[in-house]
Amino acid sequence: MSTNKRISEAYRYIEPNLFIIGLFGSIGFPAYYFIWTYLFPQPYENLPLRLVCMVLFVPFAIKDYMPKLFLRYKEKHFVFTICFGLPFFFCYMMIHNEWSIEWIMSFMAAIFLSIIIIYDWLLILISTTIAACTAAFIGYLTMGNISHGFHYSYVIVFSFSYFTGICFNYRNRIEIESKQLFSRSFSNGIAHEMRNPLSALYTSQEVLLELLPESLNDDPKHSRLISNAEITNLRNIIKENISIINNGHSTINLLLNSIDSQKISPHSFHHFSIGDVLNDTLDVYGYQTKSDRDLVLLQINKDNILFGNDILLRYVFFNLLKNSFYYKEKANFKIFISVYSKKNETIISVKDYGKGIPLALIKNIFSEYYTSGKKNNTGLGLSFCKKVIDAFAGSIECYSKENISTTFIIRLPSISSPIVDKIKYDLMTMKSILYIGNQSKILSDINHLAFFYNFTLHRKKNSSHNIVDIDSDNYDCIIIDINSVNSHLLRKIRNKIDTTTINIIFVSHTDYDNKIILSDTYKPYLFEYNHLEVLQKKLISQLFSKRKPNNSLPSPASVAKNRIMIVDDNVSLRLYSGILLKNAGYDVVEADNGLTALNYLQEATVDLILIDSQMPVMSGIEATKEIRTNNKYYAHQHIPIICYSGSLDENQKESFINVGMTDLLLKPTSKAILLRTVNKWLQA
Template identity: 75%
Template sequence: MSIKQRITSAYRYIEPNLFFIGLFGCLGFPAYYLIWAYVFPQPYENLPLRLVCAALFLPFAIKSYLPSLFSRYKEKHFVFTICFCLPFFFCYMMIRNEWSVEWIMSFMAAIFLSIIIIYDWLIILICTTIAACSAALLGYLSMDNIGIGFHYSYLIVFSFSYFTGICFNYRNRIEIESKQLFSRSFSNGIAHEMRNPLSALYASQEVLLELLPETLTDDPQQHRLISNAEIHKLRNIIKDNISVINNGHSTINLLLNSIDSQKISPHSFQYLSINDVIIDALNVYGYQQKSDRQLVTYQINKDNLFFGNDILLRYVIFNLLKNSFYYKDKPNFKIVISVYSKNNETIISVKDYGKGIPLTAIKNIFTEYYTSGKKNNSGLGLSFCKKVITAFAGNIECYSTENISTTFIIRLPNVTSSVVEKMQFDLMCSKKILFLGYHNQLLSDMNHLAFFYNFTLLYKKTSSYDVTDINTNNYDCIIIDIDSIQNELLTKLYNHIATTAIKVILISHSNSAKEIVLSKTYQPYLFKYNHIDELQKKLITQIFTHKTPVNDGFITTNVNKAKVMLVDDNVSLRLYSGILLKNAGYDVIEADNGRTALSYLEESTVDLILMDSQMPVMSGIDATKEIRTNHLYSLHQNTPIICYSGSLDAEHREHLTNIGITDFLLKPSSKTTLLDIVHKWIDA
């Protein structure tokens, strides 16, 4: 970074506080003249020099009212003012006052102030050096001997002050910048992960509007009745939309709420089945083609629990699958996911037989913004995966043989390990637990556990308990002494919390426990109370036990007329756009990338191509270049190609037009926009 860039960066950093700096400078320099001249008289004072310093600070205080011409020089003025008014002025005054204690302390304060205002160590070093030398020179010209009162030990004190201030300020600045970088990368990652499902969701609404008649009537000349096949189609689309919304909502909320000082917060962590999470991930992953699922082999010797979050682990599996599928066109490509136990930890291995990663790249593979051999990749996925697995108290490693395979190894500790127990202990202090009952020993033991774990314990007598209390208290768990509660209240209580995430523990301490049947789908945890150790174990188990739900998909049809080719790696967008085009009377051909599209165009013709600009394997841009220049596609050199993209600026449009793109369509587009542009070029 050049000195000019450093100065610009330093100015932007302090600019919000310049008004207060200017105000203190304008008032402070004249005010301290009165203090040092009359209240605590010093051997030397200089009012004109102080007024010059005050004048230099004045533009900071009135910067909003200065002419625009001043803005050209504001950064230079900023550096000169701080350099002249702090290290130069205080060093000069210290020399003229014969190195008195008051001015030595003032000079040290000036060093700290300059470091706080200009955080860049190099600028401060240059400014301080120039200022101190200039002050010494001016002092020498004014009084010949500048060493009166000087001692070499002062240099040690000044150096310590300078370098200590630099180190602390630099560390603070690095921490701020790393938080900003993490926030940017995290928000970019969310945007990247959510753009496609949201686009698919938007497109599906257009399909719903297309399939639903405006009114229901038997008159075929007016409006048709909706058919059973269309009803089935509508229901499937709605189910898919609900799935997209739920997954997107839970993913965004979890990811946003899980960030705490650049780390994944463990507040949502629970015991989870590794097998269930991986199977769920494989079932809901957005494969480009149905056949892609057959490329993934999953094998597990024994299912184990891990302590973490299902959405976050699914996010990791999604990223590893996405990276692997990037090279799925390589001969004999496949992905093997294995789960096994070794040395008190569970190991998840994700191995793909793709291109492999060079040895020089592996050491940086989990670094933010680093990518290896992939176009249009943000380099955020694996770095966030590393944060997730680290938050699970585990580790993720990468091994690769170039042109053969790449293996990611995830190591997760067993739930009985000391590191997991430590995490649970730390998390218990944020829990809120309600105890309902009369048993004194049980209440006493609950109080002991509350003191030990520092969780919030509320005690209520069952005879006077009102279930509406749950509406105002966000309980994590309710412990009920079933020997002291009426069945009617117990059923009422269960019905009130059945749809919530609140855990219920039923405790019996008598020999004849009453029969409890609340629901066929969910039974609270019931055990006979004997000792506080058992109560502690059962409480921790229930607090961190989790249950999970599922998902669904759908199919469509075909019609006939002019041929439109849809080339997009997003299977949902191809599906929805295809339905709209088919219902408008077009014959639709689908391709998931540029290479697949070119293979079709070698043997058949189409009337129009809708092409996504960015796709794996071969982008729409590269495919367009081939169509326009390769003789194999001579029949399509004048075929309209509509670029389908998430964002297009003027410069990008011009570039795409030059390589042969006919027109542009923003993603997602409404039904009207999509059909208008297709009609426009097919009818041209």
């Protein structure tokens, strides 16, 4: 593990306690000057050195109010401050006080504090060694003889303190990491078991959607005992089910990501409409009876755009609705949801006229595992809701009158508030942005923004060779100087990014003669460049806005009679993909594992392979290695091989590309994305 990564992990480990550390450091250093000078006088004291230590610790106590530029160096400042303020300071003072008992004990305490704060043993060893040696060297320069009062037995005592502390801290760390590993493994197991039925359900729904005609007129020869209205209803139901399944997959991924750090990860945060979230929640909530929907009344005084994750917020509303409906049998039961704005925040009120909560119990309802007598209740719902709202930089409160009503008040900051700006600034450091073009002025401005926000900037010149090499999944946003590319090149770019949700910015210049006309699909992403601030606002807006992939499909006339092989041990998924590809005009052959696929390729040719990564007999990874390296499959060594897998994390993606896979698709995927991806690689 690299030193920078060790520093980052150590900082993340102690970050929740930095305020306490900063408070004690900024107060303790000057306070002990008076203690050792007047109450228990020591031979040597150094007020300027103590003030330096105090200044170094102050940013910990006010870290939420530090300027944005400081945040870039916060991890390095953390390690330097602990190294300077603990082992260096106490070793230096111990030497100047001629190895007195008070300062020997203080130095031992500093060692233990260093171990507690910086849990990484190698960082502790390096920092303590450097600090102690530096203190001894400066002491020698200022005092000359630093051995007065020193005894070699002290080295044994210090070494024992150090290694004992390291051993106990390491044991504690291993225990914590093992619990986290168990939680992740348990969650991954649950997610895997949930994905299988969801995938099968998705398959059946989209196959039905494919087989059902648009209306009776599409199939006049075949009589059906079904009306056009019923067909419309069936198609709408299927589409809703597909949407619910997609949301379920997204929720699973979000929950798993949040478990990793015991808090909600902000990586998926974006702009969303509170009105859309609430309306969607009420539309798809699992009511026990149809009449339950009439018990919920929604009033939105003003729809606001907020910053967070719409799926997680919907989960919060699901939980509040579930808790409210528990007491729906009470007379005159109703649920009122209202949204209104106040200053720089949006306030959401969820009020039910149910049983109410006793005043003495309200303080506990957001605690983990706390239940208020409801059957089959884990006590995790409201605590997770609070974590979600806290992650959005908001707050959630509960007010209740026993046997009358219960009200939950959610306060969320506006997207223009300083606290949201800070979250976005922190997230920008993890963004990767690609610029395509030759205009020096805009490149200079983007470099300026990259320095300020600390995001990663890549650049490709407007050549066809460079465009083909773009892997759009590696970038969070692509900025294209539209006046620097021709129509043919622009079409290649669009084909590369159409099947993803990557954000795009097309920049045009009013003083350029080379004009390219964009279709209506891409016009919202076009703006005329005139100033750095305009580009800055556009970039931030696009990075945190959700873009849907272009779902327009290639026309049947443009599809050649290519042969595609589907390799998957799941029969229903082979059926699903096969029907979609056949209806799009492709020839399709199927194989149930990698070995069957290889046997077929020795006797016939295909133009593209869709292959699962994990299968019995021979996996997709092993089959891909054979195709790319074995001369028996020379005719297929350069054809597109698309990994069509149910699980794709970053490490897996890298390993799949390294073995020779051309592209990656997470199944189940929509018809549009499947066909566009296949068509893209067949035309490449």
